[in-house]
Each structure stands twice: as structure tokens, then as C-alpha cells.
Amino acid sequence: MTNAHPLITEVNALLCGFFVLSAFAMVVVRQIGACIGVFIAQSLLLAASAFVLGAQPLSWHLFAVGCVTLLSKPIVIPWLLRRLVPREIYTAREISQSLDVPTALLVALALALVGFALGARLVHAAPVSAPENVIVGFASLLIGALVLAVRREAVPQMLGILAMENAAFLAGIAIAPDFPLIAELAIAFDVPLLAFIVALLTRAVYRRVGSTAVGELSALREHAR
Amino acid sequence: MILFAAVLLPVFGAIWCAFPRSGRAAPFVTALCVALSFLVALWVGARVAGSGMLVAFDGWVQVDAFAAVLMLSIAAVACSATIYSVGYIAHLRQPPRRVRTYYANLALFIVSLMAVSVCVEPGLVWIAVELTTLLSVLLVSFTDTRDALEAAWKYMIITLLGATVAVLGVLVLFWAQHVAGGTAFSYAGLAADAHRMNPTLVAAAFALLLVGFGAKIGLFPMHAWLPDAHSQAPAPVCAMLSGVETSAVLYVLLRLSPVFRAAPGLHADIWFALFGAASLAAAALLIVQTHDLKRLFAFSTVEHMGIIFLGASIGTATGNLGAIWQILTHALTKSFCFFVAGAVGVVAGTTEIANVRGLQRYAPFVGTMLLFGALAIAGAPPFAIFLSELTIALAAVSSGHVWIAAVLFIFVAIAFAGTIAKVAGMALGTERAPGNHHPLPASLVAVIAVAAVPVLVLGLWVPVGLGTLLTQAAAQMTSP
Numbered sequence: 001m002t003n004a005h006p007l008i009t010e011v012n013a014l015l016c017g018f019f020v021l022s023a024f025a026m027v028v029v030r031q032i033g034a035c036i037g038v039f040i041a042q043s044l045l046l047a048a049s050a051f052v053l054g055a056q057p058l059s060w061h062l063f064a065v066g067c068v069t070l071l072s073k074p075i076v077i078p079w080l081l082r083r084l085v086p087r088e089i090y091t092a093r094e095i096s097q098s099l100d101v102p103t104a105l106l107v108a109l110a111l112a113l114v115g116f117a118l119g120a121r122l123v124h125a126a127p128v129s130a131p132e133n134v135i136v137g138f139a140s141l142l143i144g145a146l147v148l149a150v151r152r153e154a155v156p157q158m159l160g161i162l163a164m165e166n167a168a169f170l171a172g173i174a175i176a177p178d179f180p181l182i183a184e185l186a187i188a189f190d191v192p193l194l195a196f197i198v199a200l201l202t203r204a205v206y207r208r209v210g211s212t213a214v215g216e217l218s219a220l221r222e223h224a225r
Numbered sequence: 226m227i228l229f230a231a232v233l234l235p236v237f238g239a240i241w242c243a244f245p246r247s248g249r250a251a252p253f254v255t256a257l258c259v260a261l262s263f264l265v266a267l268w269v270g271a272r273v274a275g276s277g278m279l280v281a282f283d284g285w286v287q288v289d290a291f292a293a294v295l296m297l298s299i300a301a302v303a304c305s306a307t308i309y310s311v312g313y314i315a316h317l318r319q320p321p322r323r324v325r326t327y328y329a330n331l332a333l334f335i336v337s338l339m340a341v342s343v344c345v346e347p348g349l350v351w352i353a354v355e356l357t358t359l360l361s362v363l364l365v366s367f368t369d370t371r372d373a374l375e376a377a378w379k380y381m382i383i384t385l386l387g388a389t390v391a392v393l394g395v396l397v398l399f400w401a402q403h404v405a406g407g408t409a410f411s412y413a414g415l416a417a418d419a420h421r422m423n424p425t426l427v428a429a430a431f432a433l434l435l436v437g438f439g440a441k442i443g444l445f446p447m448h449a450w451l452p453d454a455h456s457q458a459p460a461p462v463c464a465m466l467s468g469v470e471t472s473a474v475l476y477v478l479l480r481l482s483p484v485f486r487a488a489p490g491l492h493a494d495i496w497f498a499l500f501g502a503a504s505l506a507a508a509a510l511l512i513v514q515t516h517d518l519k520r521l522f523a524f525s526t527v528e529h530m531g532i533i534f535l536g537a538s539i540g541t542a543t544g545n546l547g548a549i550w551q552i553l554t555h556a557l558t559k560s561f562c563f564f565v566a567g568a569v570g571v572v573a574g575t576t577e578i579a580n581v582r583g584l585q586r587y588a589p590f591v592g593t594m595l596l597f598g599a600l601a602i603a604g605a606p607p608f609a610i611f612l613s614e615l616t617i618a619l620a621a622v623s624s625g626h627v628w629i630a631a632v633l634f635i636f637v638a639i640a641f642a643g644t645i646a647k648v649a650g651m652a653l654g655t656e657r658a659p660g661n662h663h664p665l666p667a668s669l670v671a672v673i674a675v676a677a678v679p680v681l682v683l684g685l686w687v688p689v690g691l692g693t694l695l696t697q698a699a700a701q702m703t704s705p
Binding site: 118121122125126127128137138141144145148154157161164165167168171172175176178179180182183184186187190193194197198200201204205208209214217218219220 | 346348349351352355356359362363366369370371372374375376377378379381382385386389390392393396397399400401403404410423425426429453457
């Protein structure tokens with residue numbers, strides 16, 4: 001940060017540090033209920049970072065982003081999931097991940113390094129108020145993609161997508177703080193819609209297949225039948 | 226106003242379907258609203274061909290010639306797909322509640338697609354693209370079978386993953402323009418500031434957008450979900466997904482291409498050409514070995530997206546003309562093919578290539594139309610696609626990109642052979658009486674008969690107004 005209070009810079013850096021930790025946790029936490037908890041924590045970190053960055057110089061845009069994030073991600077999404085997705089799966093532990101925990105962590109670490117390198121190149125190329133947001137954003141985006149590859153259950157896969165979106169916006173509040181508000185508001189409505197559609201589909205899968213292990217669905221391919 | 230009418234008219238259909246008592250009228254009201262929206266889109270096309278631009282909100286919602294071509298393609302396919310649905314969905318015998326939800330969902334999906342064509346602010350465009358995914362997922366899973374749910378899930382996860390990557394691309398693009406001192410965040414504004422933008426940031430935005438939207442377009446190697454989704458969905462939805470949804474997203478990349486071209490050292494054209502050639506080649510080889518008619522047409526969509534990318538990568542006005550024309554001809558022809566594939570499913574009870582034989586004998590209309598569609602989509606003269614592919618090949622040769630013409634020729638020939646070999650067996654072949662032979666609903670016959678007209682006629686004659694739109698659009702792609 002170029003002209004902000006040093007305390008703000010440090011608090012924001014701390015938030016970003018926790019953010020990257022939450023991205024790692026998303027890969028390894030096995031219980032689905034706990035996975036939702038990690039996602040809520042991550043969304044709170046994103047909102048906090050928006051508030052901190054919006055404090056100086058004062059930016060209503062960022063405050064609005066923070067408020068919308070607070071409202072939609074930690075509140076509306078868990079509520080939608082609880083209403084629409086069958087209750088049994090929250091206490092279920094996901095046994096059959098496609099990678100075991102140490103391997104997944106190693107891959108996540110490698111992806112984080114790639115993300116750090118990419119983000120670092122960008123913040124060297126152009127001035128930005130909070131470079132750590134960009135770097136952590138890129139790293140967490142890649143780790144989020146890994147969640148999709150590793151997880152076989154429906155809800156964690158969706159949380160992986162939402163975690164990627166969190167990561168994109170963590171970078172976004174630093175690189176595009178005055179991104180047109182209309183677009184941001186619409187994106188905020190888009191996230192609950194996404195959760196709603198995914199939850200409906202999850203419910204349909206549960207009814208038809210008897211489980212929500214979407215990773216096990218693999219009938220469609222060229223020579224299967 | 227007129228733009229909003231074109232985009233939002235189907236909403237009334239959706240609202241009607243939301244009422245539990247809308248009952249049997251729901252399909253007809255939706256079809257009427259979508260047909261009206263098509264008429265308004267035709268009017269928009271005529272106005273744009275005359276005056277060059279229609280503006281609703283400057284810098285946010287406006288339509289120029291290129292957007293008008295896309296809008297016309299979407300509206301035409303949407304109109305025929307909705308009317309086709311009337312008979313097709315009734316044939317599937319689903320409970321009335323599901324049917325109403327289908328029409329409401331279809332209408333909103335059409336709105337989101339039309340929105341992609343009228344928005345010019347990348348943030349809004351991104352939202353529209355994301356909505357096209359969210360609003361079509363439940364259409365893909367409509368039949369509620371295990372396979373359909375699997376296809377819908379893959380479709381959703383991969384395209385939403387792409388959208389999340391793309392949103393970071395949009396944000397980086399905004400950053401690049403902001404740092405360069407630009408203010409107007411729209412296609413035209415970005416192109417105007419492109420020369421001042423930091424090349425590293427533009428390159429990052431390009432990579433994120435190409436990968437993110439590429440997943441939705443079905444570019445190789447991110448195409449794996451596409452044949453599943455485009456074969457499990459009900460036929461009219463396949464027509465929308467394959468015919469216009471993929472090319473609407475491709476349109477966004479083409480709109481942004483002047484920005485990428487201006488970045489020194491990025492060589493966006495080469496990347497376009499590489500992804501285009503890879504998609505074309507992979508799809509041509511997959512067509513040869515596929516076992517299902519709808520999957521065959523889905524692979525053919527990957528092939529055509531590759532061809533459009535190749536055309537756009539040439540960078541000359543003729544190349545652009547070919548690419549844009551291909552967007553239109555592919556939309557009309559591919560939707561026609563899926564309509565026929567749906568009809569094959571109705572009369573033969575399956576779309577497995579090996580299990581359908583001798584359609585010509587027991588369902589002569591479907592058999593003939595299947596041959597007609599296969600020849601048209603494979604690029605035989607004198608159909609419309611032949612002309613647009615020829616334009617791209619000529620543009621490649623005349624601008625010295627001989628390798629593009631060679632790739633195009635080789636793999637289009639392979640795809641042609643594969644398509645015709647498979648389809649000929651289904652249409653001609655020796656008769657094998659199907660166990661569950663159904664008559665064809667009237668709305669299917671009507672839509673197939675009418676949709677066949679432009680597939681052939683646009684290969685022989687291009688109306689003056691459409692020609693004007695296409696040439697204007699080709700010019701706008703290089704300097705918007």
C-alpha cells in the first residue's frame with residue numbers, strides 16, 4: 001500500500017494470510033459440515049479485507065462489496081444449502097477423495113507457488129494498492145481448482161467454485177476497487193442463484209442416485225456402452 | 226426501448242408459466258413471446274443495417290452490426306426451439322409441473338443469451354454468460370435420468386469453473402485500462418485504450434479469459450463436458466446450447482480481440498489459430514469414432530468453434546467476414562441438425578447410430594431431413610456452411626496463411642467423411658423395424674420444414690440487408 005496507514009497494510013496482510021490458509025483447509029477438511037464452516041470463515045475474511053481496504057482512502061464501493069459479501073456468502077448460502085440439500089450428508093465424512101491428504105497438500109502447495117509467482121509478476125508490472133491481495137488471490141484461485149479435482153461430493157465441489165470466486169474477488173477488491181457497482185451487485189445476486197441451482201441439482205442427484213458422490217458418476221463416455 | 230423489448234419479451238412467457246394455473250397454455254404463451262422477440266430482433270437487424278448502431282444505454286447496452294448478427298442467430302434458434310418444444314416436450318410425458326418449469330426456465334435462458342448480445346460492458350457481459358450456464362443446467366437435466374444428471378453436473382462444474390477464471394480476467398482487464406488512464410469500460414472503450422495498456426496485464430487477462438470462456442465454448446482440451454451435456458439435454462435445448470450458446474461466448478472473445486491484438490508480444494492471433502486448429506482436429510477425429518447421433522453433432526460443434534477461431538485468427542476483413550458468417554450459418558444449421566436428431570429419437574426410439582437403420586423406409590421425412598442436415602453441417606455445397614467455410618479458406622490463402630487453409634481442408638474432409646458415413650447408414654441402410662415407433666408431432670414437422678429453408682437458401686443467396694450487416698460486422702471486428 002502506497003499511502004495508507006501502516007496498520008491497515010499489516011491487518012490486511014494478516015487477513016490475506018488467513019485467507020490462503022482457508023484455501024488449504026478447503027482441500028483437506030473431510031467432513032462436509034466443517035467444509036461449509038471453512039467457506040464461511042473465508043467469506044468473512046474477504047469481507048474484512050474489503051472493509052479494511054475501503055477505510056483509507058475511504059471507498060464506498062469497497063464498503064458495499066464488504067456488506068454484500070457479508071450478507072450473501074456467510075448467511076444466504078448456508079441457509080440455502082440447509083433448506084435444499086438432504087440433511088444426512090452434512091455429518092457424512094468424505095472417504096473417497098481421489099488424492100490422499102498429504103499428496104493433495106503437496107499439490108496445493110505447488111499450485112500456491114505457481115499462483116504466487118503469477119500474482120507477483122502482475123503486481124510488478126503495474127501499481128496496485130494492496131499487492132498481497134493479488135498474489136494471494138491468484139494462489140487461492142488455483143487451490144480452489146484443485147478442490148474441484150480432488151472432491152467427489154457435490155457440496156464440497158460447489159464450495160470449491162465459490163472459494164475460487166472468493167479468491168477472484170480478493171484480488172478484485174485490490175486491482176479494481178472502483179469496478180462499476182452495478183456489476184458487483186449483480187454478481188452478488190448471482191452467487192445465491194448459483195448456490196440455489198447447484199442445491200437443486202444436488203437434490204435431484206440424491207433422489208435419483210441415492211448419494212451425492214457426483215465424482216462416482218461416470219457412465220457417459222465414448223466407449224462405455 | 227426496442228432493444229429491451231427484444232431481450233425481455235420472453236420474460237412474460239416465464240411469468241405466465243410461474244402461475245400454477247397457466248396449465249396447457251404455458252407452452253403456447255412462451256412460444257408466442259419468444260416469436261415476438263424474434264420479430265423485434267429482425268426489426269433491430271434492419272434498423273442497425275440502416276443506421277449502423279442502436280443505443281439503449283451508451284457504454285452499457287447497445288447493438289452494432291456484429292451484435293445484431295449474434296442477436297438474430299440467437300432469436301431465430303430460440304424461436305424455432307421453443308415452437309419445437311411444444312410437440313417434443315409433450316412427447317416426453319413429464320408431469321405438468323415439470324413442463325411449466327421447463328418453459329419458464331427456457332424463456333429465462335433465452336433472455337440471458339440475448340443479454341450477451343446487447344451488453345457491451347464486460348462486467349455485465351460476464352454476468353450474462355454466467356446466467357446462461359445457471360439457467361440452462363436444469364434444462365440439461367430435464368429428463369431426470371442418471372445420465373442426464375451426470376451430464377448436467379459436469380456441464381455446470383466445468384463452465385462455472387471457467388466463469389470464475391474469466392471473472393478474474395475481466396477484473397484484470399479493468400485494472401489494465403485503469404492504470405492506462407482509460408475510463409470507458411466497454412468493448413469500444415477498451416479497444417481505444419488498448420495501445421496504452423500494460424502488455425503484461427493484457428496478456429494475463431487474455432490467458433484468463435481464453436481459458437475461462439474457452440471452457441464454455443468447448444475448446445480443446447476443455448471440451449470433455451460438451452458432448453455429454455449436448456447429447457443428454459432434450460433436443461430443443463441441445464439446439465440452443467450447440468447452436469448459439471457456445472458461439473455467444475465465442476463472440477465475447479472476438480469482441481475483445483482488438484484489445485489482445487494491440488498488446489505487443491502477445492500474438493493473440495497465433496493462440497486463436499492454435500486453439501482453433503486443435504479443436505477442429507480433435508473434433509474431426511472424435512466424429513469418426515462416435516456411436517451416438519447427438520454426440521456426433523456435439524463434436525461437430527467443437528469442430529465449428531475451431532473453424533470460427535481459425536477464421537478470426539487470420540485478421541483480415543475477409544477472414545472476419547467468414548468467421549462471423551460461420552457463427553450465423555452454424556447456428557441455423559446445427560440447431561436444424563438437433564431438431565432432426567430429436568425427431569430420430571421420437572420415430573426410432575433411440576439416437577444410437579448402430580441401432581437406427583433404414584429411416585428412409587419407415588420415416589421418409591426424417592430420413593431425408595437427416596441426410597439434408599448431415600450434408601449441410603459437414604459443409605457440402607450448396608449449403609450455407611459451405612459458403613462460410615469457403616470464405617475462411619480463401620481468406621487464409623489470400624493472406625498467405627496457407628497452413629490454416631491446409632488444416633481446414635484436411636480436418637473438414639475427415640469430419641465430412643465421418644459424418645456422412647455414419648448418417649448414411651442410419652437414413653438409407655436396410656430396414657430394421659423399431660419396437661416403439663411413434664408418429665412425429667406436428668410442431669416438429671413444421672419447425673424442421675421451416676428451419677431447413679435458411680440452411681439451404683443462405684448458401685445460394687444472401688439478402689441485401691444481411692449482407693450489409695455482415696460486412697459492417699467484419700469491419701467492426703478489427704476497429705470497433
